[in-house]
Amino acid sequence: MRTVFVTVVVLIVGCGGGSSGKPGPRDVQVSPVGSESPSPMPDEAAISLPEITNSIGMRLKLIRAGEFLMGSPETEAGRSDDEKLHRVRIAKAFYLGIHEVTRGQFAAFVKETGYRTEAESDGMGGYGVDEQGNFPQKPAYTWRTPGFSQTDEHPVVLVSWNDAGAFIRWLNNREQAEYRLPTEAEWEYACRAGTTTSYSNGDNPEQLALIGNIADASLAGKFAAWPWPIIAARDGYVFTAPVGSFLANGFGLHDMHGNVWEWCQDGYDPGAYNSRTGITADPFVKSGTYRVLGGGSWGTGAADCRAARRGINDPRNRTINDGFRVARSGIE
Numbered sequence: 001m002r003t004v005f006v007t008v009v010v011l012i013v014g015c016g017g018g019s020s021g022k023p024g025p026r027d028v029q030v031s032p033v034g035s036e037s038p039s040p041m042p043d044e045a046a047i048s049l050p051e052i053t054n055s056i057g058m059r060l061k062l063i064r065a066g067e068f069l070m071g072s073p074e075t076e077a078g079r080s081d082d083e084k085l086h087r088v089r090i091a092k093a094f095y096l097g098i099h100e101v102t103r104g105q106f107a108a109f110v111k112e113t114g115y116r117t118e119a120e121s122d123g124m125g126g127y128g129v130d131e132q133g134n135f136p137q138k139p140a141y142t143w144r145t146p147g148f149s150q151t152d153e154h155p156v157v158l159v160s161w162n163d164a165g166a167f168i169r170w171l172n173n174r175e176q177a178e179y180r181l182p183t184e185a186e187w188e189y190a191c192r193a194g195t196t197t198s199y200s201n202g203d204n205p206e207q208l209a210l211i212g213n214i215a216d217a218s219l220a221g222k223f224a225a226w227p228w229p230i231i232a233a234r235d236g237y238v239f240t241a242p243v244g245s246f247l248a249n250g251f252g253l254h255d256m257h258g259n260v261w262e263w264c265q266d267g268y269d270p271g272a273y274n275s276r277t278g279i280t281a282d283p284f285v286k287s288g289t290y291r292v293l294g295g296g297s298w299g300t301g302a303a304d305c306r307a308a309r310r311g312i313n314d315p316r317n318r319t320i321n322d323g324f325r326v327a328r329s330g331i332e
């Protein structure tokens with residue numbers, strides 16, 4: 001199965017296809033501990049890249065134009081066949097949120113607009129996790145009441161791709177700016193921050209605990225039968241963590257791995273990478289039944305947190321591990 005954890009969508013590539021009414025895991029496979037890859041500390045020069053703070057206190061980092069290898073090498077543990085390695089040019093600089101959009105920032109939007117998320121407006125709620133570690137959809141599960149404790153500094157969850165779009169339209173209206181979701185290519189470029197390894201700090205899943213909140217020993221202590229791989233390391237969080245709780249990557253961005261899956265603009269096209277040759281400038285898949293997410297979440301295994309992983313979900317879906325961060329264009 002190739003779906004984002006806790007989702008109604010079951011995709012299609014390599015699993016016989018079709019949709020399901022139940023959540024399901026992706027084809028997760030955690031690589032062995034003991035990689036020789038180093039665990040670099042963030043590059044101080046990169047972290048000092050220009051930064052802006054917007055009208056709701058959101059900090060965004062300038063991400064410079066450049067080229068990178070998108071996707072993963074065939075030797076990468078846990079990879080999928082939709083990740084063919086290819087060269088991509090990000091032609092224009094853009095700003096990207098240093099952090100995922102927080103519950104407090106989303107609350108400011110709701111307070112000003114009266115917006116009701118899809119989980120609230122259709123009365124169905126979203127997908128949460130109960131005490132037994134099952135993933136039911138319930139009206140009670142919304143961004144306000146995800147079923148676990150959150151402060152305003154935690155990433156907002158249970159927001160659909162459409163809800164993220166509504167937040168961004170509000171922000172653009174408020175600031176007369178050009179906020180948007182990052183493209184899939186921009187997201188991976190920013191996540192990698194110049195690295196070519198599975199994660200921005202190497203290939204060792206156990207070292208993910210230094211830079212992100214994933215399914216770890218903390219989670220295992222609460223849910224004995226969690227259906228996804230769990231690293232032995234302890235990151236200290238069963239559910240979401242306050243944004244910025246872990247080390248930044250080389251571009252000064254926090255939580256690109258773990259915490260919440262982050263919605264990208266793109267539709268999901270499983271064959272998109274295979275069709276690209278040479279250097280592809282600013283690839284963007286405009287349409288698609290499903291939308292792409294990056295980075296994995298607090299509940300997902302390490303392989304799903306890889307920079308190259310292409311998470312997939314229906315744009316109307318809302319779960320306790322999907323959130324987003326915003327990009328801003330119109331630079332230079």
Ligand SMILES: [Ca+2]
Pocket residue numbers: 213214215216218219235236237238239298
């Ligand atoms: Ca964790």
